[in-house]
Each structure stands twice: as C-alpha cells, then as structure tokens.
Amino acid sequence: MRxxxxxxxxxxxxxxxxxxxxxxxxxDASRVPVPSDSLIDVSPTGPIRRVTDALTRVTDGxxxxxxAGVYREPTLVVxxxxxxxxxxxxxxxxxxxxxxxxxxxxxxxxxxxxxxNTGSSQTEDRAAVRFxxxxxxxxxxxxxxxxxxxxxxQEMQRCVVRHNVMRGMRGTQSRTANGVHLxxxxxxxxxxxVISGHRDGIYFEFASNSVARRNTVTGSLRYGxxxxxxxxxxxxxxxxxxxQAGVAVMYxxxxxxxxxxxxxxxxxxxxxxxxxxxxxxxxxxxxxxxxTVGVVLEGSNRNVVLDxxxxxxGWGLRLLANAQxxxxxxxxxxxxxxxxxxxxxSSYSTLRGNHWDRYRGYDLDRDGAGDVPHAPVRLFAxxxxxxxxxxxxxxxxxxxxxxxxxxxxxxxxxxxxxxxSPLMRRPALAPVQAGALPPDGRVxxxxxxxxxxxxx
Amino acid sequence: xSAAQSPVWLGAQRATPETSVATRRGRTxxxxxxxxxxxxxxxxxxxxxLAYAIVLLLLTEALFQMGGSGVRxxxxxxxxxxxxxxxxxxxxxxxxxxxxxxxxxxxxxxPVARLRLWWGLYLGLIVPLVAAFGVGLTLxxxxxxxxxxxxxxxxxxxxxxxxxxxxxxxxxxxxIGVRQDDRLRGLGLTLGLWFMAALAYDGVxxxxxxxxxxxxxxxxxxxxxxxxPVDLARTAxxxxxxxxxxxxxxxxxxxxxxxxxxxxAVSAFGLALWIAGPVWLAExxxxxxxx
Numbered sequence: 001m002r003x004x005x006x007x008x009x010x011x012x013x014x015x016x017x018x019x020x021x022x023x024x025x026x027x028d029a030s031r032v033p034v035p036s037d038s039l040i041d042v043s044p045t046g047p048i049r050r051v052t053d054a055l056t057r058v059t060d061g062x063x064x065x066x067x068a069g070v071y072r073e074p075t076l077v078v079x080x081x082x083x084x085x086x087x088x089x090x091x092x093x094x095x096x097x098x099x100x101x102x103x104x105x106x107x108x109x110x111x112x113x114x115x116x117n118t119g120s121s122q123t124e125d126r127a128a129v130r131f132x133x134x135x136x137x138x139x140x141x142x143x144x145x146x147x148x149x150x151x152x153x154q155e156m157q158r159c160v161v162r163h164n165v166m167r168g169m170r171g172t173q174s175r176t177a178n179g180v181h182l183x184x185x186x187x188x189x190x191x192x193x194v195i196s197g198h199r200d201g202i203y204f205e206f207a208s209n210s211v212a213r214r215n216t217v218t219g220s221l222r223y224g225x226x227x228x229x230x231x232x233x234x235x236x237x238x239x240x241x242x243x244q245a246g247v248a249v250m251y252x253x254x255x256x257x258x259x260x261x262x263x264x265x266x267x268x269x270x271x272x273x274x275x276x277x278x279x280x281x282x283x284x285x286x287x288x289x290x291x292t293v294g295v296v297l298e299g300s301n302r303n304v305v306l307d308x309x310x311x312x313x314g315w316g317l318r319l320l321a322n323a324q325x326x327x328x329x330x331x332x333x334x335x336x337x338x339x340x341x342x343x344x345x346s347s348y349s350t351l352r353g354n355h356w357d358r359y360r361g362y363d364l365d366r367d368g369a370g371d372v373p374h375a376p377v378r379l380f381a382x383x384x385x386x387x388x389x390x391x392x393x394x395x396x397x398x399x400x401x402x403x404x405x406x407x408x409x410x411x412x413x414x415x416x417x418x419x420x421s422p423l424m425r426r427p428a429l430a431p432v433q434a435g436a437l438p439p440d441g442r443v444x445x446x447x448x449x450x451x452x453x454x455x456x
Numbered sequence: 457x458s459a460a461q462s463p464v465w466l467g468a469q470r471a472t473p474e475t476s477v478a479t480r481r482g483r484t485x486x487x488x489x490x491x492x493x494x495x496x497x498x499x500x501x502x503x504x505x506l507a508y509a510i511v512l513l514l515l516t517e518a519l520f521q522m523g524g525s526g527v528r529x530x531x532x533x534x535x536x537x538x539x540x541x542x543x544x545x546x547x548x549x550x551x552x553x554x555x556x557x558x559x560x561x562x563x564x565x566x567p568v569a570r571l572r573l574w575w576g577l578y579l580g581l582i583v584p585l586v587a588a589f590g591v592g593l594t595l596x597x598x599x600x601x602x603x604x605x606x607x608x609x610x611x612x613x614x615x616x617x618x619x620x621x622x623x624x625x626x627x628x629x630x631x632i633g634v635r636q637d638d639r640l641r642g643l644g645l646t647l648g649l650w651f652m653a654a655l656a657y658d659g660v661x662x663x664x665x666x667x668x669x670x671x672x673x674x675x676x677x678x679x680x681x682x683x684x685p686v687d688l689a690r691t692a693x694x695x696x697x698x699x700x701x702x703x704x705x706x707x708x709x710x711x712x713x714x715x716x717x718x719x720x721a722v723s724a725f726g727l728a729l730w731i732a733g734p735v736w737l738a739e740x741x742x743x744x745x746x747x
Contacts, residue, residue: 268705292707314707383666389673390665391706392681395694397535398658 038062044069051076051084051092058082066090066113078103086113086142094118094128094147103131109138116145120175127152127177131159139164146170149177150198156185161193163436168197173221182207182230190215192436200226201243208232215239216435223248224265227255235260239435246271246291255281261434263289272313275300282306287432288313294336297323297349306330307429315341315381319417324348332426333357333376337394340376340417343385347417351376355423369421377413379406487572488579491563495556495580505588508544512592526597526607530614531697533593538690539654541618542625545585546646549629552581554639561747574742578735582619582626589618613696617689620727624685625650627734634741653686661687674709681714682722685730692723 040054042064048054052073054064060080068089075098078084082105090112092100096119101110108131115128127149131137135157144150144166151166153159166179179195182188184206191213195201201217203226204210212235217224224240227233227249234256240247246265249255255278262272272291273283278300287309288294294313295305298320305328310316316336317328321344328349333339334357353369361372380399384391393399406413515536520529556577563573593614597603603611629646636642661680665673681687695715714723 268708383662387665387669387673388706389669389677390662392677392687392691392710393658393662393665395534395697396658396687396690397539397655398662400535402662 039065041065041067042071043067044071055082075099076101078105078108080105081107083109083111084113085109085111088112090114091116092128099124099126099128099130099148101129103129103134103137106134107136108134109140110142111138112141114143114145115147115150118147118149120148120169120171120177122174125149125152125177127181130154131156135159138162144179149181150179150195152178152181152183153185153188154183156182156188158187159185159189161188161190163191164193166193166195166198168195168199168221170197173199176221178203178226179217179220181205182210185210189213194436195220197221200224201240202226204228204230204233206230211235212238214434214436216241218242220244225249227252230255234258237432237434239263240265240272242266243270245269246273246293248274248276249278249281250274250276251278253279253281257281257283258285259432259434260286261289261432262286262291262294265291267292271296274298275303278303283308285429285432287311287434288316293318293341296320297326299323301325303327304329307427308332309334309429309432310339311335314338318342319347319349320344321346321348326350327352329353330423330427331355332429334426338378338381338384341381341385342377342414342417345412345414347414349417351417351419353421353423354419355426356419359422359424361422363424368424370424374419374422375407375410375413375417376419377417378403379413382412487568488576491573491576492579492583494559495577496584498580502584504548505584508548508585509588509592512540512589513595516593517596520596520600520602526600526602526604527610529597529602530593530607530610533614534690534693534697537614537618538621538686541589541621542650542654542686545582545622545625546629546632546650547643548585549581549626550633550639550642550646553577553630553633554642556580564747570743571739574739578627578630578738581630582622585622585626586619589622590615593618610696613693616724617692617727620724620731621685621689623731624727624734627731627738631734631738631741634738634745653684657684658687674706677706678710678713682726685727688723688726688730692720692727695719 038059039062040048040058042048042051042054044067046067050073051064051066051071055076055078058064061082063083063085066084066086068087070091070093072093072095078101091114094100094117096117099118100115110129118126118128120126128144128147128151129139130152131154133155137156137159139151139161140163142164144164146167146169148169151161161180168176168179176199178200179198179202180190180193181203182205186208188207188210190202190211193215195215196218197220199221200223201220202212202215205228207230210230210233212225214237216239218241220243222245224243225235225238225247229251231253233252237259239261242264244267247262248271249257257273265272270292272288272294274296276298279302281303283295283303284306285308289311291313293315294310294317296318297303299322301324303326305326307330309332312335314337316333316339318341319326320342326349328351331354333354339356339358356374356376359370359374361370361374363370365371379402383402516529516533519532520526523529523532560573560577594611597607597611628649632642632645632649636645665677681691691710691714695711711719713719
C-alpha cells in the first residue's frame with residue numbers, strides 16, 4: 001500500500017524544469033498527509049526514496065534529511081523555507097543535462113550535499129544550486145563537482161555561503177561558468193570556500209554590502225574574483241592563485257581589499273589585481289607575488305594603496321595617467337622586473353614612503369627616510385611601454401645603460417611620479433595569512449571541512 | 457723558420473716532429489690531440505687564463521656572499537658573463553694566434569694535414585678558456601655547498617652558454633688572426649667585432665623597436681635576437697631567470713619560441729650555427745692561407 005502510494009507520488013512529481021510553485025501546490029502529492037514533526041528522511045532503501053517526494057511533503061520550517069546514495073531526479077524545486085541536509089555520501093547527480101536545485105523561498109538552508117555533473121548550457125543559466133528573490137539563505141559544507149554554475153544567487157539578501165568546495169568542469173571559458181555568482185544581491189557573505197577551475201571563481205555583479213572572506217580561488221579560466229558595479233563590498237584574506245586573468249574589480253566605489261594574496265597570475269593579459277573605474281577604495285596589506293602585473297590602476301581615482309608587498313612580479317604597479325589622486329604609501333617593492341610602469345610623462349597620483357629594493361640613496365639625518373627622492377619608473381620601462389617588442393632586450397646592457405643615463409639626467413621619466421621620502425629600511429609588514437585551505441591541504445569527500453577556521 | 461726560434465712551443469711538443477706524426481699513419485687523429493695537448497699545456501700555464509679564472513672566481517664569490525644564494529649570484533653575473541666572455545675570448549684569441557704562429561709554421565713544414573693542425577690550434581685555444589670559465593663559476597658554489605637543483609640547472613645553462621660564446625668568438629678571433637697578419641689591426645678588428653655584438657647591436661635594436669613601434673614587431677625582434685650570439689645567449693638565460701610569463705605579450709611570444717624544451721633546442725641550434733659559421737670561415741681561411 002505504502003509502496004504504491006510512493007510510486008503514484010513519484011509519477012505525479014516527475015515534473016519538468018519549468019515546474020512552478022503553483023503547479024506543485026496543486027499536485028496530488030501535496031495532498032498526501034505529512035508527518036507533523038516535519039523531519040523527512042530520504043534514503044535509497046527507505047519509504048521515501050526521492051528528494052522530490054520529500055520536498056512535496058515537508059512543511060514550512062521543516063527538514064529534509066538525505067541519506068547516502070546517488071539521487072538522479074528532475075531539477076528539485078524548493079518553494080518553502082526548509083533545511084536540506086545531506087549525510088556523508090549523499091549525491092545529487094544531474095547526469096550532464098540539468099541543474100539540480102532551484103530555490104524560490106526565503107530562509108532555506110542547504111548543507112552537506114554533493115552536487116555533481118550538470119553539464120554545460122549555452123541557453124540557460126544552468127546552476128547546481130540557484131536561488132531566486134529570497135533572503136536569509138545558508139549554503140554550507142557542500143561539494144560541487146563538474147558543475148556549470150555552482151551557485152547562482154539572484155536578487156538575494158543576507159545570505160551566507162561558507163565552507164563549500166567547488167570544482168568546475170574541464171573545458172574552455174565558454175564551456176564553464178562561475179563558482180559563486182552574485183547578481184543584484186545585498187548583504188551576502190561568501191567565506192572559507194575552496195573554488196577551482198571555474199570561469200570566474202567568484203563573481204559579484206551588482207552586489208552591495210557583501211563580503212568575500214578567506215576563500216581560496218585557483219585555476220580559474222578567467223578571473224579568480226570578478227567584481228562589477230558592486231559598491232561598498234569588502235574582500236579580505238582571500239587567496240587568488242594561478243588564475244588566467246587574475247582578479248578584476250571594475251566600476252565600483254568604496255571597495256575594501258585587505259589582506260589578500262595574489263600569486264602566480266600570469267599571462268599576456270593577466271593582472272594580480274586590475275582596478276578599472278574604481279573610486280574611493282582601499283588596497284591594504286595584500287601580497288602580490290609572481291604575477292605578470294601586480295596591480296593596475298586604470299581610470300581609478302582617490303584610492304589608497306597601503307602597506308602591500310609587491311614581490312617578484314613583472315610589473316609591480318602600473319599606474320596609468322587616467323588614474324588621479326591615488327595614494328601609494330608604505331608598500332614594499334622587491335625583485336620586480338619593473339617596480340612601477342606608466343603610460344605618460346604626467347601622473348596625478350602620489351607615491352610616498354615606500355620601500356624600494358632598487359633605491360640607492362642615503363639617509364644623513366637618520367630619520368628613516370632617504371634624503372634623495374627615488375624615481376621608480378625606469379627609462380627602459382617607458383621604452384617598453386611605447387614599444388613592447390623592445391622587451392626582448394630585458395636585462396641587457398643597453399637597458400641598464402638607458403636607466404643609468406636617465407638616473408643621471410632625468411628628462412623622460414615622469415617628473416611627478418617620484419617617491420620623495422623612500423624608506424631606508426624595509427617595513428616589517430606582518431605576513432599575509434590568506435585562503436581557506438586547511439594546513440594539510442586536504443578536503444574531505446563530503447565537502448565538510450570541520451578543520452576550517454570558524455568565524456570569530 | 458728554425459726550431460730554435462721557438463723553444464717553448466717545441467719543447468712542449470716533444471714527441472711530434474720527426475717520429476710520431478709522419479710515421480704512425482694508422483693513428484692520424486693524434487695530430488689534433490698532439491697539437492691540442494701542446495697548446496693546452498702552454499696556455500694552461502699562461503697567466504692570463506689563470507687571471508681570467510681568478511677574476512670570475514672572485515666575482516662569483518663576492519656576488520654569492522652578497523646575494524646569499526647560488527641563483528642570485530648567477531643572476532647578477534649575467535651581464536658580466538655576456539660581456540667578459542666574448543671580450544676575453546676574442547682578444548686572447550688574436551694574441552694566441554700570433555704567439556702560436558711560429559709553432560704553426562714549423563708544423564706546417566711537416567707532413568701534417570692542415571685541417572688537423574687547425575683543429576688542434578682551435579681546441580687548444582677554447583678548451584682552456586672554457587675550463588677557466590667553468591672553474592671560476594663553479595668552485596665558489598661548490599665550496600659554499602650551494603648546489604641545489606635550481607642552481608645546478610642554471611649553472612649548467614651558464615656553462616653551456618659560456619662555452620658556446622667562447623667557441624664562437626674564439627673561431628671568429630682565429631679567422632681575423634688568419635686573415636689579418638698585422639697584430640694590432642687584428643686586435644682592433646676583433647675588439648670592433650666584440651663592440652658590435654655585445655653593445656652596439658642592442659642599441660640599434662632598441663632604436664628600431666621604438667621607431668617601428670606601430671608594427672607588430674614580436675617576431676622580427678626574435679629574429680634579431682637569433683641573429684646575434686650574445687643576445688641569443690642572454691635570451692636563453694633570461695627565459696630561465698625571469699619566468700617569461702612575467703613579461704606580458706612579448707614575453708609570451710619569446711617564451712613560446714625560445715622558452716621551454718623546444719625553445720632551448722632552438723637556442724642551442726642557433727648558438728651551434730654561430731659556432732659553425734666562424735669555424736667554417738676560420739678553417740677555410742687557414743686552409744687557403746699562404747704562410
């Protein structure tokens with residue numbers, strides 16, 4: 001009797017992708033009486049074997065507990081505030097043809113599940129988990145494998161996305177999509193996630209007052225973090241490593257970028273951090289290491305770049321002439337091929353009190369600041385700016401000779417781009433601790449990572 | 457031309473004149489080895505080669521003490537190596553040719569194949585120089601126990617590049633020596649050659665790059681680098697030192713053509729051509745020369 005009921009229910013709820021809340025509410029399955037405690041167990045061997053069935057029976061504020069097993073069902077649709085909880089080994093599989101979970105309700109929690117194999121799509125925003133127009137959601141301790149979009153939040157408020165592991169699909173930029181994508185959302189916290197191999201690891205698009213914190217984003221096919229029109233956001237203590245184009249923060253105001261690591265982002269169009277049309281923001285205590293370009297400031301005004309470390313980059317800082325009133329102070333520049341690059345003789349930003357390993361001045365009055373100003377733009381850097389092909393002569397005697405000539409009699413390098421009081425001693429900047437990877441670098445199969453630091 | 461006029465050269469070559477070379481036909485390569493051995497003994501005792509080794513040794517030692525690691529010391533040595541090796545080799549090569557001239561003429565009077573004699577002389581010039589270069593760079597790193605994997609790879613590349621530059625400029629110097637009997641003019645020519653290759657050439661390249669910056673110059677620039685042994689040597693080393701990816705688009709083109717395994721092969725092939733060319737010229741001039 002029970003088994004046949006379940007079977008009826010199953011056929012009734014084998015709904016297409018376009019299932020709406022209204023259709024669900026009227027389906028036969030929803031009329032089946034539900035247990036009053038509203039904890040529903042789904043298990044491959046139990047009375048309820050499909051998550052779809054459980055979702056039709058659960059009441060507001062109830063829980064659906066999913067036991068270990070592989071569930072291949074039509075896209076799940078959540079229409080009321082519930083908690084979905086996976087036991088270790090609970091896997092939702094999209095069989096390469098569909099998204100897995102669509103949420104159209106507030107206060108939904110998704111925890112401990114494995115989402116995998118959505119396939120890619122050029123016609124829809126196919127996501128493993130997609131939230132619409134809700135608030136107060138939590139997505140934690142999940143694992144996403146071979147998903148197109150892993151998590152897509154659209155018009156959401158006050159959500160928390162944490163301790164998830166996301167691994168994108170193999171393929172080109174057009175075959176993959178983003179790890180965590182925020183669109184037109186507010187007050188979202190994205191923290192302690194490990195994201196690799198997506199097009200953009202994290203994408204804030206029209207997000208505001210949101211935070212990305214302690215995430216590790218590697219091997220993105222485009223940007224590790226992509227940031228468009230997202231005012232008043234912060235990102236802190238993240239690690240962006242070996243992404244094809246680094247990190248791009250564009251068209252936003254009052255963005256706080258603090259304590260992140262940008263490393264090994266290399267390529268002909270790769271930046272550790274690209275700031276384009278960014279105003280009134282701060283870049284503080286970050287480490288830029290081994291990138292083609294550490295930081296680019298383009299069309300960005302009134303920003304402060306403080307206490308960062310630029311080490312072993314091709315270009316440390318590229319400060320374009322259309323960036324005005326930026327303050328670059330207290331940074332350390334060491335072992336870069338070029339410390340500072342620019343595209344013009346004019347510059348409207350200030351360099352002050354930085355430490356340069358190329359500085360050759362002295363400090364007679366012992367106040368810690370060199371008595372001779374330092375011009376960090378090498379003449380050879382200007383030559384390369386004008387004629388990029390001249391770069392083949394890097395480290396040649398001619399390049400050194402040009403720099404020496406310019407140092408003796410500066411006529412071509414920007415007169416205004418000068419550090420008037422370079423630091424004699426390298427400031428003791430605290431080492432940057434960033435990223436979500438646990439010390440042993442391992443992540444458990446279920447995506448639960450109890451060893452990851454909790455927010456204090 | 458009597459033997460008494462050059463007792464040193466002859467003395468160093470005791471076995472050769474009457475007996476071995478002419479009679480032992482079955483072992484003809486011994487002309488190359490005998491001449492080479494004689495010149496090696498002569499040059500190895502030469503205070504200039506010793507000074508060359510010691511200067512390189514002191515430089516490496518000093519840079520190591522300042523930089524604290526083998527890789528850093530070698531990185532700082534880059535331009536010194538690229539300047540010093542061609543300069544010392546070409547000047548020393550011309551001087552050597554004129555010093556060995558009487559010995560050469562004496563041997564030419566014997567039934568000795570010219571080609572073999574030339575190879576003996578050539579190897580006798582470059583092998584001691586390469587050895588001095590190797591000793592100067594390697595010893596400080598050995599006694600500081602700084603030979604970790606990265607340093608060893610870099611050092612091997614430096615030694616290879618240094619040897620190639622020595623072989624190339626050594627042959628060029630011999631060519632100039634053979635063609636120009638006037639010792640001073642020969643020296644002037646070889647210095648001019650060094651100046652062109654090590655300094656002036658790059659100046660012209662910078663000027664061309666700036667003058668034609670509106671054109672896509674990446675590939676022509678690579679050919680410009682291939683067309684000069686000093687630049688080729690520098691490019692091979694730079695691609696190893698700074699990851700080319702740090703240098704944007706041009707770096708990427710550079711890395712694709714001259715970096716990695718195939719790039720190393722391309723560089724090695726280019727340098728081999730830069731050895732083969734001068735060797736062929738010098739050898740031909742030597743064969744045709746009427747002493």
